Amino acid sequence: MAVSSKPSPPTPSGSRSEGGIDRLSAKLLGPLVLLGPPGIWLALLLVIPTLVIFELSLVPDIRPGDLVIPSGLDNYFRVFEPLNLQVIGRSLFFATGTTLFCLLLGFPVAYWIALLSPRRWRNLILLAFVLPLWTSSLLRSYAWITILRRTGVLNSIVTSIGLPPINILNTSNAVIVGMTYSFLPYMVLILYASLEKLDRRLLEAAADLGANPVQAFWKVTVPQCFTGIAAGSLLVFISGLGDFVNPELLGGASSMTVSRLIYNQFLGATQNWGFGSALSMVLILFVSVAIALLIRFGEAKPKT
Incomplete structure (x- = not known):
């Protein structure tokens, strides 16, 4: 005798909608929980x-304690005065020169560490490049003053071999030397991370096809590590700009930069917070454009 099964009662539509809402809430709540604390911090x-x-930046000639009433773009117009453009x-010259050097x-250096140095010594060599970053940038700059001043280490060596002393301190050359020394470890570390992933089989294939070392470098090595070159150059450029x-x-009074000019507007004798804020926004704009260019062109695209 067959037993007839009773049909199960239909599921209420309200239960389905509640389940969908719960799943949607879980999908939305998860990212919010993860991104909420850093988002608040940011x-x-x-x-x-x-x-x-x-x-x-929209308030002209504002000083500490003045009422903030935005009234125009006068501070931004001042940015384009000849002296400020200089x-x-x-x-930009200091940042670009430092990046190139x-x-x-x-x-x-990064190529030698990543491809030619003994593997067991690589971590120790990288540590040697990171060591200068453990000291204050102020101490590093004072060390270069000791080296570059007229009675410093460099001129002592130069005069000992019969050459006239070199006047480098308080010039643009001294600034580029100090900035290059300060930011070189960042460039080496980023390039090392990129060169370490270099596919050496492509270099061997290029050699088998008759490419000389120079051709292999420009057509194989540089395209593979272009992202690292762009990232390192951007980091050094932004750091040098600020x-x-x-x-x-190291530069003296003749090496006024944007960061020093901003400092003078906020903490110097002029005390013009509006103009200093306008300069800060222009600096932020330069940095944002550089980052946008890296995002747009810095990512290596696979060749089809």
Whole structure:
């Protein structure tokens, strides 16, 4: 005798919708829980202060204690005055020169560490490059003052072999030397991380096809580590653009940069927070454009 099975009662549509809402809530709540704390931290320490600086940049000739009433773009027009453009150009010159020297000096070192040095010594060699970063940038700049001043180590060596002393301190050359020394370890570490992943089989294939070392370098090595070159150059350029210590101590009064000019507007004798804020926003704009260019063109694209 067959037993007839009773049909199960239909599931209420409300239960389905509640289950869908719960799953949707879980999907939304998970990212919020993970991104909430860093998002709050980012908003408090970056977004809100940047908005405050932008508001101050719209107030002409504001000083500590004045009422903040945004009234126009006068401070931004001052940025384009010839003297201020000269300061901005000098800052770009220092940052660009430092980036080029760090790339020219750092690439051979990173190449040797990643591809030619004994594997058991690589970590120790990298540690040797990181060691200068353990000391204060102020101490490193004072060390270069000791080396480059007229009675310093460099001129002692130069005069001992019968050559006239070299006047480098308080010049643009001294600033680039100090900045290159300060930011070279960053370039070496980033290039090393990129060169370590280099596919050596492509170099062997290029040699088998008749390419000389120079051709193999430009057509095989550089394209593979282009992302590392772009990232290292961007990091050094941004750091050099905002450097304050090296131009202040090694460049003297003739090496005014944007960072020193901003310092003078906030903590110097002029006390013009509006103009200093406008300069800060221009500096932020330069950095943002550099990062956007890296995101757009720095990622290596596979060839089809």
